[in-house]
Amino acid sequence: MKPQVVFVLGGPGAGKGTQCSKIIENYTYTHLSAGDLLRAERERPDSEYGQLIANYIKEGKIVPVTITINLLKQAMEETMKKDEKKFRFLIDGFPRNEDNLQGWNSVMDEKADVKFVLFFDCSNEVCINRCLERGKSSGRTDDNRESLQKRIQTYLQSTRPIIDLYQSQGKVRTVDASRGVDEVFADVKAILDKEG
Numbered sequence: 001m002k003p004q005v006v007f008v009l010g011g012p013g014a015g016k017g018t019q020c021s022k023i024i025e026n027y028t029y030t031h032l033s034a035g036d037l038l039r040a041e042r043e044r045p046d047s048e049y050g051q052l053i054a055n056y057i058k059e060g061k062i063v064p065v066t067i068t069i070n071l072l073k074q075a076m077e078e079t080m081k082k083d084e085k086k087f088r089f090l091i092d093g094f095p096r097n098e099d100n101l102q103g104w105n106s107v108m109d110e111k112a113d114v115k116f117v118l119f120f121d122c123s124n125e126v127c128i129n130r131c132l133e134r135g136k137s138s139g140r141t142d143d144n145r146e147s148l149q150k151r152i153q154t155y156l157q158s159t160r161p162i163i164d165l166y167q168s169q170g171k172v173r174t175v176d177a178s179r180g181v182d183e184v185f186a187d188v189k190a191i192l193d194k195e196g
Contacts, residue, residue: 001080001084001087002087002111002112002113003076003080003087003088003089003111003112003113004087004088004089004112004113004115005089005091005112005113005114005115006029006088006089006090006091006114006115006116006117006118007091007094007095007114007116007117007118007166008020008090008091008092008093008117008118008120009093009096009117009118009119009120009159009162009163010119010120010121010122010177011120011122011124011127011152011155011159012127012131012142012148012151012152012155013122013126013127013128013129013130013131013134013148014120014121014122014127014130014177015120015122015130015177015181015184016033016092016093016120017033017092018181019118019120019175019177019181019184019185019188020033020090020092022181022185022188023090023188023192024090026189027088027192028085028086028088029088029089029090030076030079030086030088030089030090031089031090031092032072032075032076032089032090032091032092033092033093034068034071034072034091034092034093034094034096035092035093037068037071037072037075038053038057038063038067038068038071039053039057041053041067041071042054042057049067052064052067053067057141057142058141058142058147059150060142060147060148060150060151060154061150061154062096062097062099062100062154062158065099065100065102065103065104066103068094068100068103069100069103069104069107069108072091072094073107073108073111076089076112089112090118095159095162096154096155096158096159096162097158097159097162098158098161098162100162101162101165114171115171115195116166116171116172116173116195117163117166117171117172117173118173118175118188118191119163119172119173119174119175120175120177120184121174121175121176121177121178122176122177122178123178124152124156126177126178127148127152128145128148128149128152131143131148132144132145132148173191173195175187175188175191
């Protein structure tokens with residue numbers, strides 16, 4: 001069975017992680033966050049990529065695609081090995097740029113089916129305020145105004161064109177993410193119930 005993938009995209013603070021948590025409570029998806037996988041790899045004492053990842057994250061830049069794809073592929077394979085019924089994945093925060101997309105297509109094109117992109121649309125101001133609020137308790141080194149300005153710029157320059165590309169293929173499902181968690185999830189549920 002090929003993994004079935006839904007890419008979850010949106011600006012920093014759009015609520016991707018929060019909504020993915022609600023999805024996995026209600027559906028048989030496995031949530032893979034590119035950012036969480038990278039942060040976990042950065043913390044692993046024997047990681048060959050740890051320092052490199054740390055530097056990229058601190059600068060608000062996108063980590064080289066080969067590292068991210070290997071971590072995603074490994075996580076999908078491990079999940080499916082443990083339970084063959086777990087073949088549906090939410091990949092959160094990926095692909096973030098053209099390089100990510102080309103890397104995914106060259107490595108994963110035959111190995112996984114991308115069903116659609118779940119796009120959490122939210123204004124930059126809402127995103128920044130949510131991240132600053134989260135930063136008070138998250139311990140994330142990139143939840144500060146300076147890093148956020150860079151992350152928003154990176155998102156607008158690099159990720160938005162990817163969303164537009166999938167949009168032109170009819171593969172984007174957009175949710176207004178500026179509202180409360182439950183209102184947003186009601187829309188997400190409607191999409192998932194329809195898409196299967």
